Amino acid sequence: MKRRDFVRFGWATVIAAGAGKLRLAYGAPSGLQQPLPQMAPMESNRSHPAAAGRAADYTLQIAPMLVELAPTVVIGTIGYSNKVPGPLIRVREGQHVTIDVVNDTDVPEFVHWHGLFVPSEVDGAEEEGTPPVPPHGSRRYEFVATPAGSRWYHSHTAAMLDLHRGSYTGQFGFFMIDGANDPGQYDQEVFLALREWQYFLNPMDEDEGPPDPHDPMPEKPARPNLVQNGLEVSAPLYSINDKILGAGDPLRVKAGQRVLIHLLNASAAQIHRVALPGHKFQVIALDGNPVPAPQAVDLIEIAPGERVDAIVEMNNPGVWVLGEIRDLARQSGLGLVVEYANQQQRAQWTPPPKSRWDYTIFGTAAPHPVPDQTIDMIFEKVAGGPGGINHWLVNGKEYPHDGEFVFRQGGRYRLVFRNRSDDSHPLHFHRHLFELVELNGKPTAGIKKDTVIVPAYGRATVDLVADQPGLTLFHCHIQQHMDFGFMALFRYA
Numbered sequence: 447m448k449r450r451d452f453v454r455f456g457w458a459t460v461i462a463a464g465a466g467k468l469r470l471a472y473g474a475p476s477g478l479q480q481p482l483p484q485m486a487p488m489e490s491n492r493s494h495p496a497a498a499g500r501a502a503d504y505t506l507q508i509a510p511m512l513v514e515l516a517p518t519v520v521i522g523t524i525g526y527s528n529k530v531p532g533p534l535i536r537v538r539e540g541q542h543v544t545i546d547v548v549n550d551t552d553v554p555e556f557v558h559w560h561g562l563f564v565p566s567e568v569d570g571a572e573e574e575g576t577p578p579v580p581p582h583g584s585r586r587y588e589f590v591a592t593p594a595g596s597r598w599y600h601s602h603t604a605a606m607l608d609l610h611r612g613s614y615t616g617q618f619g620f621f622m623i624d625g626a627n628d629p630g631q632y633d634q635e636v637f638l639a640l641r642e643w644q645y646f647l648n649p650m651d652e653d654e655g656p657p658d659p660h661d662p663m664p665e666k667p668a669r670p671n672l673v674q675n676g677l678e679v680s681a682p683l684y685s686i687n688d689k690i691l692g693a694g695d696p697l698r699v700k701a702g703q704r705v706l707i708h709l710l711n712a713s714a715a716q717i718h719r720v721a722l723p724g725h726k727f728q729v730i731a732l733d734g735n736p737v738p739a740p741q742a743v744d745l746i747e748i749a750p751g752e753r754v755d756a757i758v759e760m761n762n763p764g765v766w767v768l769g770e771i772r773d774l775a776r777q778s779g780l781g782l783v784v785e786y787a788n789q790q791q792r793a794q795w796t797p798p799p800k801s802r803w804d805y806t807i808f809g810t811a812a813p814h815p816v817p818d819q820t821i822d823m824i825f826e827k828v829a830g831g832p833g834g835i836n837h838w839l840v841n842g843k844e845y846p847h848d849g850e851f852v853f854r855q856g857g858r859y860r861l862v863f864r865n866r867s868d869d870s871h872p873l874h875f876h877r878h879l880f881e882l883v884e885l886n887g888k889p890t891a892g893i894k895k896d897t898v899i900v901p902a903y904g905r906a907t908v909d910l911v912a913d914q915p916g917l918t919l920f921h922c923h924i925q926q927h928m929d930f931g932f933m934a935l936f937r938y939a
């Protein structure tokens with residue numbers, strides 16, 4: 447069966463018979479019908495046992511909700527305060543923040559504040575000892591918001607084979623921490639979260655094309671693994687924020703405007719590549735951290751967990767599709783119409799000039815201080831075979847390990863991520879930033895991130911200063927990989 451045929455089949459399995467037909471101006475598969483809503487009525491006015499004392503700065507209610515991806519495509523999920531993405535949390539750097547989370551579901555939940563330096567007890571990771579938000583209960587998260595930049599928040603619950611939990615749901619939102627440094631001059635600021643919906647298990651890997659044969663692949667084993675791959679997670683519907691391409695309001699711009707785009711990949715499963723025909727993205731920050739050498743690029747590659755801040759100079763009047771470069775993902779919804787004033791034509795998509803995403807172009811050639819210790823981390827796949835699930839090894843073992851990852855406070859660590867698998871992995875460190883040192887042999891400096899894509903059979907080296915005492919979770923940000931072994935816990939000696 448061809449991949450495309452399988453995807454059609456995938457649609458049929460998840461979409462129940464409904465009334466309306468979806469009409470999309472941008473070539474979505476025809477005959478898409480409305481899935482049946484799967485939610486119970488919202489209890490919008492129930493009282494909750496909020497923490498005593500003063501009111502929180504923000505309240506997030508975790509509850510079942512409907513998302514209208516298009517007028518005739520309404521899906522059921524679980525979200526924050528009946529919004530997808532959840533409410534924008536925007537604070538000043540150093541501000542003390544209180545957030546009450548009310549859990550109106552039957553399962554414990556964790557909210558992770560991704561990219562923030564917060565103590566383990568409030569970081570939202572069970573493995574670090576954060577207490578859960580109990581089912582039908584509430585919990586106050588309280589911390590000082592730092593560092594400045596584009597952060598985000600999301601469910602950090604293990605999902606395993608339940609594709610209606612954790613990051614498979616609509617539980618994600620933007621968390622902006624405004625610092626003293628202005629991100630530059632701009633006329634408009636937009637927040638765009640990339641997503642898929644109605645995840646299902648699929649024997650094909652939709653996520654990526656085959657590895658580029660020109661890649662150096664320094665970690666490719668001499669003997670290939672012959673065990674057949676297990677089930678991966680795919681999705682038939684895509685969106686930017688809560689709308690599939692063409693269903694929401696266009697991004698309305700005027701010639702000459704500078705638009706600051708805060709791009710977030712809130713997907714549970716897929717790396718995305720997006721372009722805006724006829725325009726370039728001036729990348730100014732990666733994972734919310736200003737880059738030393740901003741550059742204009744034709745496409746942005748962004749993995750689950752990552753953020754990219756870019757300024758687009760609107761200097762090519764027309765009506766354009768900002769979208770995924772893979773036709774199937776874009777035609778299934780991952781796109782947004784960008785409409786200049788006084789332009790009415792049909793939105794245009796053209797593939798970007800062939801180019802590759804390369805973090806290192808945003809860095810410098812500065813030397814790195816000598817680390818106190820180098821820690822090798824080897825990642826391998828135990829292929830699940832037909833009908834099975836792939837499992838993941840970190841240094842030969844699935845999570846949990848026997849406490850072999852230890853930081854000494856104040857120590858400078860060089861972590862060498864060796865990806866001995868045929869998938870790319872976005873690797874995320876909680877509660878810390880790291881600096882990129884090298885990617886597949888290309889040196890760089892000055893790029894601070896909390897999540898880095900290590901390409902198939904590739905290698906990334908990062909430096910991390912252990913200055914945030916407390917248990918610290920490290921994991922692949924693809925939910926399925928994380929749930930099936932791809933995690934490690936660091937502790938401070």
Ligand SMILES: [Cu+2]
Nearest residue numbers: 871922924927
């Ligand atoms: Cu992974």
